[in-house]
Amino acid sequence: MDASVSPERPRKRRAINACTTCRASKVRCDGSRPCQRCARNNTDCVYYDGAKDPTLMRVEKLEAEVNALKTGLEEAIDVSRRELLPRTPISSHTNVSPEGGSTLQPNLPVGTITNQAFSGYAVSLPNLAHGLPSTLVMNATGTTCNAVEKGLISWEQASFWYQSFFSGSHYLVPIFSERTDTFESVLSRNAFLFDAIVTIGCRAEEGVSSSLHHRLQSRLREHLTNILITMDTPSVEVVQAITIMAGYSENGFVLIALALRFAIQLGLPNSVDQLIAKPLQRSGDVSVEDQDLYRLARIWHGVCNLELFFSLDGGKLPGINLRTSSRKIRALIQHPEFTSVDLRLLSQLELNIIRNNAYVNIVNHHGASILPENESLLRSTVQDTVIELSLWLEEWTIIISSKSKDQAGSLALLNIHIQYEWALITLHLKALSVSGIENIAIMKDFQRDMVRTAKEAAARHLHHLLEETSSSPPSPESSNTRRDQGRPAYLTTFKWTMDYVWAKCAFSVLLVLKLALLLRDPLPSVMLLLQDAHKVLESLKRIAIGHIAYFQILQTSIEKCESALREYMAQQEGNSTGLDPSRVGEERSAEDDFHGYAPSEFVFEWDFPGLNLKSMPLGWHDLFLDLDSVF
DNA sequence: TAAATCGGATCTTAAATGCT
DNA sequence: GCATTTAAGATCCGATTTAC
Numbered sequence: 302m303d304a305s306v307s308p309e310r311p312r313k314r315r316a317i318n319a320c321t322t323c324r325a326s327k328v329r330c331d332g333s334r335p336c337q338r339c340a341r342n343n344t345d346c347v348y349y350d351g352a353k354d355p356t357l358m359r360v361e362k363l364e365a366e367v368n369a370l371k372t373g374l375e376e377a378i379d380v381s382r383r384e385l386l387p388r389t390p391i392s393s394h395t396n397v398s399p400e401g402g403s404t405l406q407p408n409l410p411v412g413t414i415t416n417q418a419f420s421g422y423a424v425s426l427p428n429l430a431h432g433l434p435s436t437l438v439m440n441a442t443g444t445t446c447n448a449v450e451k452g453l454i455s456w457e458q459a460s461f462w463y464q465s466f467f468s469g470s471h472y473l474v475p476i477f478s479e480r481t482d483t484f485e486s487v488l489s490r491n492a493f494l495f496d497a498i499v500t501i502g503c504r505a506e507e508g509v510s511s512s513l514h515h516r517l518q519s520r521l522r523e524h525l526t527n528i529l530i531t532m533d534t535p536s537v538e539v540v541q542a543i544t545i546m547a548g549y550s551e552n553g554f555v556l557i558a559l560a561l562r563f564a565i566q567l568g569l570p571n572s573v574d575q576l577i578a579k580p581l582q583r584s585g586d587v588s589v590e591d592q593d594l595y596r597l598a599r600i601w602h603g604v605c606n607l608e609l610f611f612s613l614d615g616g617k618l619p620g621i622n623l624r625t626s627s628r629k630i631r632a633l634i635q636h637p638e639f640t641s642v643d644l645r646l647l648s649q650l651e652l653n654i655i656r657n658n659a660y661v662n663i664v665n666h667h668g669a670s671i672l673p674e675n676e677s678l679l680r681s682t683v684q685d686t687v688i689e690l691s692l693w694l695e696e697w698t699i700i701i702s703s704k705s706k707d708q709a710g711s712l713a714l715l716n717i718h719i720q721y722e723w724a725l726i727t728l729h730l731k732a733l734s735v736s737g738i739e740n741i742a743i744m745k746d747f748q749r750d751m752v753r754t755a756k757e758a759a760a761r762h763l764h765h766l767l768e769e770t771s772s773s774p775p776s777p778e779s780s781n782t783r784r785d786q787g788r789p790a791y792l793t794t795f796k797w798t799m800d801y802v803w804a805k806c807a808f809s810v811l812l813v814l815k816l817a818l819l820l821r822d823p824l825p826s827v828m829l830l831l832q833d834a835h836k837v838l839e840s841l842k843r844i845a846i847g848h849i850a851y852f853q854i855l856q857t858s859i860e861k862c863e864s865a866l867r868e869y870m871a872q873q874e875g876n877s878t879g880l881d882p883s884r885v886g887e888e889r890s891a892e893d894d895f896h897g898y899a900p901s902e903f904v905f906e907w908d909f910p911g912l913n914l915k916s917m918p919l920g921w922h923d924l925f926l927d928l929d930s931v932f
Numbered sequence: 933t934a935a936a937t938c939g940g941a942t943c944t945t946a947a948a949t950g951c952t
Numbered sequence: 953g954c955a956t957t958t959a960a961g962a963t964c965c966g967a968t969t970t971a972c
């Protein structure tokens with residue numbers, strides 16, 4: 302066959318590797334050494350040994366580079382260790398001696414609380430020694446500066462907002478000791494904690510939607526991210542900072558779980574055991590060791606308390622077994638370190654333990670279909686819990702009255718009443734939801750009783766929300782001023798309050814209206830409740846700074862309830878024979894609006910029994926619109 | 933006219949993607 | 953697990969240019 306004639310001339314097989322001269326000339330190379338062409342031209346026939354050569358060379362170069370960096374990093378860590386370890390712990394455990402100097406942290410009992418639980422020790426850097434690239438080390442050190450040093454805010458702003466936090470927020474996140482957690486102390490100990498406190502202060506003063514607050518919040522996220530990436534074991538200050546974030550964040554559930562995990566990792570539960578096991582010192586002389594133990598126990602209780610709140614009101618059982626009891630909690634009341642903040646914390650903790658036990662009993666012992674024997678078990682669980690709650694209220698009223706007689710005391714008393722009513726509301730509605738109630742028309746008597754008890758508690762709750770500041774002069778500790786007198790004392794503190802407390806407040810007000818309608822309360826009493834709901838709204842309007850979603854929910858819902866009632870009364874007067882279809886359209890659109898602005902956690906996260914939107918198959922619209930069937 | 937040059941077609945290989 | 957596609961890089965065909 303003539304190759305030149307063939308339409309598909311078979312190509313000669315290529316050389317696997319052409320020599321450098323053939324390659325440069327773009328001509329066929331036969332691959333021999335020397336190749337025919339080089340031999341003929343009498344030139345040097347040079348081949349690259351393998352096409353991957355340059356790649357291999359690059360890999361070898363990079364490996365050498367990595368080894369050099371590793372050596373450099375290890376040397377740097379050695380130097381840092383030598384520089385940092387002799388440093389003494391500062392501030393939080395530093396006691397100011399009469400001479401004005403500082404005393405050092407004493408030796409702690411071996412094996413109880415790790416040194417890492419205390420600030421001031423070089424805890425983070427050695428943890429980085431294993432296998433983290435140098436870039437991460439750089440990032441970790443990048444967040445050691447606070448928002449002021451970063452240039453986000455001024456020192457004046459930081460100082461003002463720091464003070465604001467300790468004027469109200471410290472009652473809601475009771476994990477601080479005002480004596481030791483001073484501005485200077487926190488500033489020197491931990492930038493994350495410092496920024497967290499300042500951020501919440503800024504939130505209270507400037508509003509949640511202010512640009513400064515947004516900027517500070519993103520700074521907190523930066524701190525948190527870096528800690529998650531770089532630290533094996535964070536410090537107690539980090540636990541405090543994450544707890545603050547949890548309280549004021551949409552992702553509170555997740556954050557408090559994180560704080561809890563870190564707290565356990567640091568051995569905080571042990572500090573409570575140790576503290577309680579120690580013989581009580583009644584004198585004012587408390588060792589630094591005891592002060593620290595008490596401080597750590599307070600932080601642990603604060604974190605657990607928030608976790609309990611989130612779990613109980615989020616419809617989940619708590620993720621931890623607290624291993625404590627009322628007796629252990631009350632033992633702490635006698636401790637010399639006990640403060641007014643602890644009055645709130647410990648009473649709430651005890652209450653939440655009672656609530657938790659009740660929920661566990663209710664959920665575990667009662668299935669979806671309620672049998673007669675289950676019904677009596679459910680009723681006795683509820684009755685027992687009601688007695689526990691009454692005892693709790695009575696005993697803590699005595700404790701608070703004896704400990705604190707000033708404005709802070711009266712606010713604490715008001716607070717435990719509100720907590721008590723809240724516990725009653727949720728207890729009865731939880732039991733009701735477990736007993737499988739769908740429709741009020743087919744309710745059994747005991748279920749109807751539960752709804753009635755819940756409504757009465759909700760009505761008392763509403764009245765407590767509106768209780769005014771007493772005329773006694775404000776104490777330095779209390780945030781109340783002459784300006785606040787005559788205003789609802791509890792709502793005045795809402796400037797500092799957390800999202801979930803806002804949610805609870807909005808829920809309780811809506812609930813009382815809903816239950817009053819379900820129970821067919823007489824129209825005048827519903828109108829009175831509506832008036833009170835309006836007062837709550839008016840008070841909150843003066844307090845709320847910036848956009849607060851729960852305020853919007855409350856406002857819209859009350860307006861809808863009012864307009865529905867007005868319409869109902871107009872019908873009664875014979876002015877209308879039926880509902881105007883255009884009005885119905887308006888209501889529908891308002892309902893859509895509601896779904897648009899309702900925070901997702903109000904709809905999906907919180908499991909407030911009774912008014913969760915999931916349990917309203919007829920919709921928001923029908924609740925306040927179809928009053929004719931109610932009255 | 934032989935040798936050199938070089939645009940670009942073709943081939944090889946590895947990774948990505950799709951299919952059963 | 954196998955087939956196909958895709959992409960990158962290497963080879964070298966063949967038209968053109970250059971040197972003698």
